[in-house]
Amino acid sequence: MLQFVFWTCMILVIYTYLGYAFVIFMLAKLFPYPSKKKLDYLNSHQNQFPPLTLFITAYNEAEIISKKMSNCLDLQYPSDKLHILWVIDGSTDNSRSLLEQYPMVEIVSSPLRKGKTAAVNHGMKYVKTPIVIFSDANCLLNTDALKIIASQFGDPSVGCVSGEKRVAFSDNDAVSSKGEGAYWKYESLLKRLDFEFYSAVGAAGELFALRTELFATMEEDTLLDDFMLSMRIAQKGFRIAYTPDAFAVEYGSLNMEEEGKRKRRIAAGGWQSIGRLLPLLNVFKFGKLSFQYISHRVLRWSVTPFALFALFPLTAILGYWSSSLINVFNIIFVGQCLFYICAALGYLMRNSSKSSKLFYIPYYFLFMNINVIRGIYYLFNRSFIGGWEKSQRK
Numbered sequence: 165m166l167q168f169v170f171w172t173c174m175i176l177v178i179y180t181y182l183g184y185a186f187v188i189f190m191l192a193k194l195f196p197y198p199s200k201k202k203l204d205y206l207n208s209h210q211n212q213f214p215p216l217t218l219f220i221t222a223y224n225e226a227e228i229i230s231k232k233m234s235n236c237l238d239l240q241y242p243s244d245k246l247h248i249l250w251v252i253d254g255s256t257d258n259s260r261s262l263l264e265q266y267p268m269v270e271i272v273s274s275p276l277r278k279g280k281t282a283a284v285n286h287g288m289k290y291v292k293t294p295i296v297i298f299s300d301a302n303c304l305l306n307t308d309a310l311k312i313i314a315s316q317f318g319d320p321s322v323g324c325v326s327g328e329k330r331v332a333f334s335d336n337d338a339v340s341s342k343g344e345g346a347y348w349k350y351e352s353l354l355k356r357l358d359f360e361f362y363s364a365v366g367a368a369g370e371l372f373a374l375r376t377e378l379f380a381t382m383e384e385d386t387l388l389d390d391f392m393l394s395m396r397i398a399q400k401g402f403r404i405a406y407t408p409d410a411f412a413v414e415y416g417s418l419n420m421e422e423e424g425k426r427k428r429r430i431a432a433g434g435w436q437s438i439g440r441l442l443p444l445l446n447v448f449k450f451g452k453l454s455f456q457y458i459s460h461r462v463l464r465w466s467v468t469p470f471a472l473f474a475l476f477p478l479t480a481i482l483g484y485w486s487s488s489l490i491n492v493f494n495i496i497f498v499g500q501c502l503f504y505i506c507a508a509l510g511y512l513m514r515n516s517s518k519s520s521k522l523f524y525i526p527y528y529f530l531f532m533n534i535n536v537i538r539g540i541y542y543l544f545n546r547s548f549i550g551g552w553e554k555s556q557r558k
Contacts, residue, residue: 324375
């Protein structure tokens, strides 16, 4: 019985973190979804660019408004087709007065802080264009991002488009930035392969778009508004396109303590999303999408972290019970010991710029999985879980 539990845990861990990447790579190459990009057509027919709204939510973002607006004005998109909308959620700084200096900006504000999801619900009442593109206030977009995203909607099967999140870091940064950067490189690869096969599984809030007509008001306590919005559109039968050439750049968290705040909130949102997207677990109804959703999201947000941490005591017990010193359980146990030692060294060097990938990647990997478990406590022990909880960034 104990061996059955061990091998179940081992298969879950290997499939979730390595096996699915291989499976989706093969599926994307052997059975790609037949779709075509429309960017060249849009570039040669300027009048064909659809009107769109650049939707930015903000809470006390006065210090970065000028930089964000400078970036918005540099975006290559016909000015008569671009509407910039800022939704201010109960800010106590001078965000509104700063934005009023830009005549092309529409400002929607709420005197009370109700949270990002409430801000999105409120702001969408003012969107009149057929496409809306969401971007976080602290992210900078590449100049062609809007054109690239708009081109994807030339495919009628696409209801939502996700850009790529990129984390800016240098060799002098600490683990919080380097670990997040490494994670997003791997995550971006999976998203690209998911889309090549059928659909990306969720959108990144830093930069994503949708057909306005597909928007549905969300519960105000929703923690992952970007994920819920995009997956509910996928649930309606539309695909989520992934466009790595349209990207949003932001700095990593100031330190691991600040990164921990973010990870716990995301993990809690993951648990919440699983409960609210229960129909998507039905592979008989949703087919490819269910397979991708379960493999890419549900397993890593639910059972796999528990399986990961169960492996260590299981291998220790099974290795001890074995009649031979050299057996598969002892070999795996020793391998885990080395992995945890590297992670421990990564933890000790978490605020140093000298930490090697050999140390900070194991540490960040364990850090993410610990916070999935901590996310359960976060979800059920907050009095106002819809509110903004900003993490300090570099």
